[in-house]
Amino acid sequence: MIYLDHAATTPVPPEVADAVREALVNQYGNPSSQYPLGREARDLVARCRETVARALGCEAERLVFTSCGTESDNWALRLAVWQGRHAGRHIVTTAVEHSAVLETCRQLEQEGCAVTYLKPGRDGSVTVEQVADALREDTVLVSVMLVNNETGCVFPVREIAELLKARGSKALLHTDAVQGFLKVPFCTGTLGADLISISAHKLGAPKGVGALYLGERVKNPRPLLAGGGQEGGLRSGTEATAQLAGFAKAVELRLAALDETLAHMASVKAYALERLLAIEGVERVGNGDAPHILAISLAGYPSANIVEELAARGICVSAGSACHRGRASHVYEAMGLPKRVKAGVVRVSFGPETRTDDIDALADALRAHRDARFPML
Ligand code: PLP
Numbered sequence: 001m002i003y004l005d006h007a008a009t010t011p012v013p014p015e016v017a018d019a020v021r022e023a024l025v026n027q028y029g030n031p032s033s034q035y036p037l038g039r040e041a042r043d044l045v046a047r048c049r050e051t052v053a054r055a056l057g058c059e060a061e062r063l064v065f066t067s068c069g070t071e072s073d074n075w076a077l078r079l080a081v082w083q084g085r086h087a088g089r090h091i092v093t094t095a096v097e098h099s100a101v102l103e104t105c106r107q108l109e110q111e112g113c114a115v116t117y118l119k120p121g122r123d124g125s126v127t128v129e130q131v132a133d134a135l136r137e138d139t140v141l142v143s144v145m146l147v148n149n150e151t152g153c154v155f156p157v158r159e160i161a162e163l164l165k166a167r168g169s170k171a172l173l174h175t176d177a178v179q180g181f182l183k184v185p186f187c188t189g190t191l192g193a194d195l196i197s198i199s200a201h202k203l204g205a206p207k208g209v210g211a212l213y214l215g216e217r218v219k220n221p222r223p224l225l226a227g228g229g230q231e232g233g234l235r236s237g238t239e240a241t242a243q244l245a246g247f248a249k250a251v252e253l254r255l256a257a258l259d260e261t262l263a264h265m266a267s268v269k270a271y272a273l274e275r276l277l278a279i280e281g282v283e284r285v286g287n288g289d290a291p292h293i294l295a296i297s298l299a300g301y302p303s304a305n306i307v308e309e310l311a312a313r314g315i316c317v318s319a320g321s322a323c324h325r326g327r328a329s330h331v332y333e334a335m336g337l338p339k340r341v342k343a344g345v346v347r348v349s350f351g352p353e354t355r356t357d358d359i360d361a362l363a364d365a366l367r368a369h370r371d372a373r374f375p376m377l
Pocket of ligand 1: 067
């Protein structure tokens with residue numbers, strides 16, 4: 001099988017699976033228990049927090065583990081709106097955020113918030129000037145993702161943080177860094193966001209665990225889940241020790257070879273661009289700089305058919321975002337792509353294991369698809 005869908009999820013390396021197994025089998029205590037088995041599990045959680053925090057360049061206390069990136073996004077938005085409730089109810093975000101952000105914004109609109117959705121350019125970009133124009137006195141939250149999951153576009157989060165500072169805005173800045181963490185180098189100090197969402201399964205770790213970074217400007221955060229007081233009382237629920245062990249091990253592995261991995265993915269992407277754009281009828285979608293995501297379109301050929309046919313040849317790619325399950329992507333819609341281009345978008349995404357041979361196989365399969373079918377639009 002040729003797996004070219006690392007933006008959807010990633011394979012779990014054996015070392016990570018071993019760490020998960022070790023936690024399940026030998027470190028199965030409840031971190032809240034008083035006896036040594038519990039203490040061992042508590043230490044494990046603390047070590048995992050240190051590891052992930054180190055990768056973000058923040059203090060461990062600033063990191064709260066959650067069950068996924070979606071949970072981190074939901075919580076971040078609600079927490080910011082709660083903190084700003086006496087200052088206003090206006091939110092600035094983009095029309096191309098992950099649905100974890102967009103659907104939470106829709107809920108917040110129903111609860112009385114006003115939301116400005118910034119439209120990207122045809123190349124998928126969003127600018128700091130757009131944010132500057134949208135900011136209002138009553139803006140309490142700006143939520144702009146670091147890397148778009150469908151185009152790989154990197155958004156100017158650091159510049160937005162500087163803008164908010166220069167304007168003296170009280171608005172908190174949230175960034176969904178699920179596709180950016182350990183793909184686009186950053187640390188919390190230089191990025192300047194107050195809230196940062198990450199997810200483990202995009203990095204070779206198990207599904208079902210994520211984290212939210214809470215910066216200094218987040219005051220008395222409203223807990224996400226009330227209960228036994230785990231995660232500093234902010235997110236109750238017995239800690240997912242095995243997933244956390246996998247998360248930390250995956251982060252360790254990525255950190256140990258970060259420069260090589262990023263350079264490798266960037267070179268695979270450059271090779272893919274060359275090979276795929278050489279196919280007549282294929283064009284690039286968006287101008288994404290992230291090293292692991294490339295969106296292309298075989299204009300006029302429905303992407304669901306392409307994905308199915310590639311799958312039959314053992315090649316896994318995505319028709320836009322895996323979360324859409326066949327529905328038209330709001331991202332390509334917002335970019336204003338022509339109907340034919342929008343119809344044929346395929347997202348290819350890479351990992352440390354991807355080889356140029358995989359790209360060759362994809363290019364051959366795409367060419368064969370084009371030759372065997374007629375465009376439907
Ligand atoms: N945000 C972005 C940009 C994503 O790509 C994803 C997953 O695809 C998520 C959030 C949701 O993360 P999770 O699957 O951990 O809920």
